[in-house]
Every structure is written in C-alpha cells, then in structure tokens.
Amino acid sequence: MVSVGPVTRHPNLWPPFTQIGSAAPQQRIQAGQGALLFPEGNGVPLIDAISSWWVTLHGHGHPVLAEAIAQQAHRLEQVIFADFCHEPAERLAERLSQITGLERLFFSDNGSTAVEVAIKMACQWWFNRGEARHQIIAFDGAYHGDTFGAMAVGERNLFSAPFNDKLFPVARVPWPATWWDDDAVDDREQAALDLLETCLERPTAAVILEPLLQGAGGMSMVRPDFLIQVQQRVRRAGALLIADEVLTGFGRCGDWFASRRAGIQPDLMALSKGLTGGCLPMGVTMASERVFEGFLGGEPQDTFWHGHSFTANPLGCAAANASLDLLEAAPERFLSFERRHRRHLEDLASHPRVKRPRLLGTVAAFDLNVEGCSGYLNPAGPTVKRLAMRQGVFLRPLGQVVYLMPPLCITDEQLDKCYLVLRNALDQL
Secondary structure, three states, rough: OOOOOOOOOOOOOOOOOOOOOOOOOOOOOOEEEOOOEEOOOOOOOOEEEEHHOOOOOOOOOOOHHHHHHHHHHHOOOOOOOOOOHHHHHHHHHHHHHHHHHOOOEEEEOOOHHHHHHHHHHHHHHHHOOOOOOOOEEOOOOOOOOOOHHHHHHHOOOOOOHHHHHHHHEEEEEEOOOEEEOOHHHHHHHHHHHHHHHHHHOOOEEHHHOOEEEEEEOOOOOOOHHHHHHHHHHHHOOOOOOEOOOOOOOOOOOOOOHHHHHHHOOOOEEEEOOOHHOOOOOOOEEEEOOOHOOOOOOOOHOOOOOOOOOOOHHHHHHHHHHHHHHHHHOOHHHHHHHHHHHHHHHHHOHHHHHHHHHHHHHHEEEEEEEOOHHHHHHHHHHHHHHHHHHOOOOEOOOOOOOOEEEOOOOOOHHHHHHHHHHHHHHHHHH
C-alpha cells in the first residue's frame, strides 16, 4: 500500500472540475521527475499515467526544457507582440508551419482560446468576403474547451448546462466511434456522412472536429478513412475545416499530428497542451495562407481584432522550441509507443470488466463493464482511481472510461506497473 502526502484542504484554493463538498482534498506534490510525482512527506512516488492532464509530453522536470526557459528568462521574458517580435516566436512559427502545412501562426494562451481563435477566424473570413455563411458544424461527444465559443461547439452536457441559453446554435453530426472487433462501424460511419452532407446543404462557415480522437468525450476514436471522407464533403461544400489538435498534437496519436496520420489537411488547427512540453501555458492557432489573406487590406474592419497580454510569451516560445527539439531528436518515442501499449492492452482485453478496448498512439483506453450511467457521473471511474492511487499509479478515468496516456519518457518497467495496478483495480471492482 502506498502512503501519500498531506491531504488537508487549503482554505483559499478552488480546484477545477471538482465538487468541493464531496471530493477528497488535493494532495500536495513537492516535485516531479520523469514519469514520477513525489508527494510531500513520506509519500511513495506516483507514476503519472495521464501526463498531468495530457500536457507533460516529455515528463516532469526535463533538464532541456528547464534550461531553455532559464536561458530565455535572462534575455527577454516578455514584450508586447503587437509592436515587437523576437527570435523564439519566429523560429517556432517557421517550424510549426513546416510540420503542419499551414503557413500562419497566431498565438493565444491555452487550448480553449486556440479553438476560440479558430472559430472567430473562420466566421470573420466569410464576413470579410461578404458571404453570408453562419452555420458551424460539430460532432456529437466533442469537447473543445470551457470558454463560451468552445463550449458552444462542444457537447451540451453537465459542463455547459448553466450556460446553454447563452451559447450559439451548432449543427451536429454523429461521431462514429470504434474499437477493436467492431463489426458495425461501417454503418455508423455512413450514417454520419449522410447527415453531414445534409447539414452542408445549408451555407456553412466551418466544420470543427478532433481528428482521430475525442479526448474528454471518452477517448472515442474514429478511423482515418472516415475523416478523409469528411474532408471531401467539407471541401465540396466550400466550408473551412478546423482541426482541434489541442490533445492530439505533438506525437500523441502516433504521428506529429493526428491530421497527418489521418491524411487530412485542415484550414485551421488549434494547438496547446504538449506545445510547451507541459511547462508553460500557451496556445496556437495555425491558419492557411488563404485564410490569412482574407484579413489583409486597408480597412480597419478587415483586421482580426484578437489578442491577449502574454501573446507569444518568449518563455513559452523557448519551451515550445525545446520540446520540438526533443521530438525531432527521438521521433521513435512517439512513433513506436503504440506497440508498447498493444501487448498489455491485448492481455487486458479479456478481463470481464473490460469492453471496447481501443488504442491510438500513446493512448490506450477501454470502457468499464459495469452497471450505471455512462459518462462522468459513473462511480466506477473514481473507484478505479482510488484503488490505483493506493498502489502507486495516478489515473483519472472519464466516468466509466479508463485510459492510459503516459509521458513519452515512461520506462518499460513503469508501464508494466501501470497495467499490473490497473488489472488489480479491476479485480477489486
């Protein structure tokens, strides 16, 4: 049994996604190294099996990232980006443009705002052209963030319920999620494509999707060919395609970006999470040159009026460039991670508590075969979390959906332990 650090609730903190009245207090973490978190006191290290909300791409305390931030802090820590530029931002823009195939980079501060920027760009692009295209199409089960525009294109659920009357309308298409040994996926894909075509008969500004993997929506995966067919229909309708790669980018799906693995080329792409290796908050929206040119001209109304105080923060740019250096130096870490998961998941798939196993890049997931509601309110997920924590592995299931998304640096021994602990937890359900 693993002992943990202090768990007294702090009187001034308000943690996210937490019902304070019923949740256990936060544990105090004093340090992190690689795939490990070190609780304060005599607590035994915990394996961070979900990369601290999917952001610590290379693990905690990486010396290359820390040194890049430290060196940049001695040179330039912040400057107003509307009037000035700097080398780390220019270098990052050049590199991401080459990898994504999108020529223009617009900085923001997190995943939600990267999505907000993409939506605003798409809508204003049509406005600047004088074309009345107002419809946005999104997919069932989507999660794009917690700001108002991002909520509007996401699934309407417990998260958004208090604000539904303030969110703009969105046309929705089924997300034909699939898993191992799924015999009915062809029919679900065709039904989704048929409805998409019907929706696209109305003038549409943009279609937004999470390529290959809906994260917060339950680690729901679709096949690449489905996304290729979605793109074909969007192109025929003349709409813009937005890829929300906040989670799926930077190797998480077994390629640099899920769009690349799926074989699609969006017009706009939202990036965050792994962008800085989890060191600093930063968001990016990549746009095609065609979209960018729609904002050029001599009239003020053609301007994209968006920004924030820390746009292109030099420290964040330095961390992002250092993270790209690490990915470029060892691409096999993300290219081969799926193989590392596979043998474990194949073994676990026969457990009576496991159904719908699925795998994509660094993400292994399955549904718990338990009674009760689906979604975030299913109590089985918190039970698995508690049982795994006692054995030294930090998980955070999405209701009845259990997943592993460890940092790229996790050792084989640590990954073995994650699956052993997970099996033990399933045995105790």
